[in-house]
Amino acid sequence: MTAVILGGGVSGLASAYYLVRNSSPFKRIILLEASDRLGGWIQTSRLDNGAIFEHGPRSLRPAGKGGKNTLSLATELGLSNDIIAVTRNHPSTKNRYIYMNKKLNRLAIGGGFKNTFYPQPPFSQSVFSMVIKELRAPVPDNDIEDESIHSFFSRRIGQEVADYLLDPVFRGIFAGDISKLSVKSCLPMDVLKIEKEYKSLMRGVIRRKEKDDDNEVYAMNDIMRATKERWSTWSFQKGMSQLSERLEDVIIRRGNVEIRKSTPCRGLEFDGDKVKVITDTESITADHVVSSIFSQDLSKLLGSPQEELSNLLNQITAVSCIVVNVEYKDYMSNIEGFGHLLPSSEDPCVLGVIYDSSTFKQHDAEKYVSSRYTMMLGGAWYDKLVDRLGDLKESTIQDYACKVLSEQLDIKTEPSNVVVTIQKNCIPQYFVGHSKLVESIDKCVSDNGLPLSLVGSSYKGVSVNDCINNAKLTLKQFDHGIKKVESPDAENIEKNSNV
């Protein structure tokens, strides 16, 4: 049997890996990647001076099922010695800032008397009063299927928290507008269900027992290391591309996967239990297709009689971001932290700045002192940004970004390296009603008996962890048991039947 995987980003690569790692019915697997490289939004550049610029994802969380699974995957791939990690007590973990009223306001994340009982700018109320307000907030009588993040947190904790905390945080993840983003699909827990059951989000988060129904088999070495050393975030010595490059190596080494770059799929024609995968040069007859591409790109590949599915897929939208990587030679920042975010009320077009050198100093230039930053622009406010800039010439964007950086971080020196990357449709948006839309898509595929699996960031999670874990769980249907794994940690996979 033949499977075709559409897309060579981390979801497509993970799909291929899990199909070859486990015994599956597919003797032939073809991965089609439209561009000339693999990794998708994972894009790492290594400058001549040894500095690393990430134009997409730069960090992974160890927490949660997805976090555990990605650590397990790194172990299985033999990448343990290439992992670099930041612990929870590191300044880049403890210090996150909101840039508001033209100054940096450190987010009071970790307790303390002053932080708890006295208002911390930019908020006019203390954390303690926010907690009391949330515990006392009324619960709507009617069952709410879904709600915007702004609406939910405004009624639970107040508009100020929605506007000055949730707004920037979700601009920092989805680059999106919380008045449209779904509270059901964008948060790691079902807050509406928790509110209904416990009459308060705080009470529910404290009281509910995390069901440990995780029956997955994990390679434990790096999971145990991350737990023991209390990692907060991690990456790789040579950047995130090490993950996609190693996945490619291992997939090819396993033999029955053919990776075709610069080979876009141009169409899918379903015919009973077979599907014709059309490229510029041929039509591949497959028994199953795994699509990891953006839902609107998949929508365009479907002709009649798949109009219904095509229309549903087309309803999921994405935003575009401009990512500006900047390095300052012979400059040591005096601010340690993960970075700062801006509420849309402060400046809609500037989403935030990541202090890359504060998190991963290992990625700095080898031979001299320097500081690296990544500025994220646009997102749901992309059109406003284009209007403000006037044009999207690299020099226009570069001048603008460096001016903003110098204002917001008081940097007086000129940058030594700048890379501008325009990432079109890079972060899918999970608007109110997204989970119902995904259910309708899944139902349409199954009702029509289409040999099609949907993975990737369009549906159930935008983080790298979510993409990998969702690919693994989606393809479980084909999992006929783990093949002998040659990875250094193979015995651990067998031994640790549960975590």
Ligand SMILES: Cc1cc2nc3c(=O)[nH]c(=O)nc-3n(C[C@H](O)[C@H](O)[C@H](O)COP(=O)(O)OP(=O)(O)OC[C@H]3O[C@@H](n4cnc5c(N)ncnc54)[C@H](O)[C@@H]3O)c2cc1C
């Ligand atoms: C700027 C930015 C910063 C981010 N930061 C983080 C972070 O710090 N941590 C984190 O966990 N996540 C982060 N993310 C999210 C994460 O990077 C993405 O969600 C994830 O990489 C998506 O992977 P994917 O494989 O699902 O999709 P993609 O990476 O989009 O891969 C899809 C692939 O399909 C190919 N393709 C498209 N059409 C076709 C076709 N017709 N035929 C064949 N191939 C096709 C594309 O070329 C692409 O290679 C960030 C994302 C962005 C954009």
Ligand SMILES: C=Cc1c2[nH]c(c1C)Cc1[nH]c(c(CCC(=O)O)c1C)Cc1[nH]c(c(C)c1CCC(=O)O)Cc1[nH]c(c(C)c1C=C)C2
């Ligand atoms: C300012 C814009 C953005 C920044 N990062 C992203 C955008 C759009 C993209 C992004 N960053 C993360 C993820 C994965 C989310 C997840 O579920 O793990 C995505 C899609 C990582 C991340 N970024 C922030 C948080 C709190 C997280 C989660 C995990 C972690 O702690 O590493 C917030 C944040 N993003 C940016 C900054 C400057 C920032 C906080 C100061 C940049």
